[in-house]
Amino acid sequence: MLSEAAPLMKAVGVDAGYGTMQVLWGVDLDVRPGETVLLLGANGAGKTTFLKSLVGLIEARHGSIRLADTDVTRMRSSDRMRLGMTYMSELAVFPDLSIEENIRVGAQALGHADPGARVEELYGIFPVLRDKRRAPASSLSGGQRKMLGIAKALAAEPKLLVMDEPSAGLSPLFVKEVIRILSDLRGRGLALLIAEQNIGFLEVATRVFVLEGGRIRFSGTVAEMTDNEALRRAYFGLK
Numbered sequence: 001m002l003s004e005a006a007p008l009m010k011a012v013g014v015d016a017g018y019g020t021m022q023v024l025w026g027v028d029l030d031v032r033p034g035e036t037v038l039l040l041g042a043n044g045a046g047k048t049t050f051l052k053s054l055v056g057l058i059e060a061r062h063g064s065i066r067l068a069d070t071d072v073t074r075m076r077s078s079d080r081m082r083l084g085m086t087y088m089s090e091l092a093v094f095p096d097l098s099i100e101e102n103i104r105v106g107a108q109a110l111g112h113a114d115p116g117a118r119v120e121e122l123y124g125i126f127p128v129l130r131d132k133r134r135a136p137a138s139s140l141s142g143g144q145r146k147m148l149g150i151a152k153a154l155a156a157e158p159k160l161l162v163m164d165e166p167s168a169g170l171s172p173l174f175v176k177e178v179i180r181i182l183s184d185l186r187g188r189g190l191a192l193l194i195a196e197q198n199i200g201f202l203e204v205a206t207r208v209f210v211l212e213g214g215r216i217r218f219s220g221t222v223a224e225m226t227d228n229e230a231l232r233r234a235y236f237g238l239k
């Protein structure tokens, strides 16, 4: 049972901010193996700040972050990555490198001497990238670039993929395609933590956390969220 599995990642009481401004207040959030967790929140709620403190791009001021049995709260970002947590930000690809070079950069993070087999596997998931493998990433459409960002992140063979707004800048059709790919990845056993404003991602979520003003306002299953009248009104525009 998912609910009984030990967490793959567990953040407890995380405070974070910038300079004198505190953005996060005691955030608790966990992801279990194979789960897809959605972090919902409006603009400025603190989603990106939380993801950055999780992956080590900013330091949590209080609280702790564990990856499986290891306390990573003060660990460098690259070491957290080696332990299996990869971050996909909105600016995930290098525009001047070719598609294949981008994927290989992702694999290098793990120190693979020859990531060829992994690259081929990823082309199996994203055939459009194989067709354009020698083209610069800048020649891709926004949606294709997003696919490349996901492929590059997956090249590092993460246990937990942390994604910041994968729907940003995409047409509704491409958002559907990204959701389809994420549900395919879930089927392969990868755990996902996705920060989003787009409630379409509830389709793939096993649990949801709602962040408001830097505090967790709700955590539970999708069904529990839709049972909550105030959240239903705020996020689905329903009475």
Ligand SMILES: Nc1ncnc2c1ncn2[C@@H]1O[C@H](COP(=O)(O)OP(=O)(O)OP(=O)(O)O)[C@@H](O)[C@H]1O
Pocket: 018, 021, 023, 041, 042, 043, 044, 045, 046, 047, 048, 049, 050, 197
């Ligand atoms: N580098 C920074 N320096 C100072 N303040 C920042 C910085 N980055 C974010 N903030 C502030 O922190 C707060 C939370 O921002 P954050 O980007 O975490 O929110 P978010 O939920 O990801 O929003 P969005 O959905 O708009 O990306 C905002 O008030 C923002 O202005």
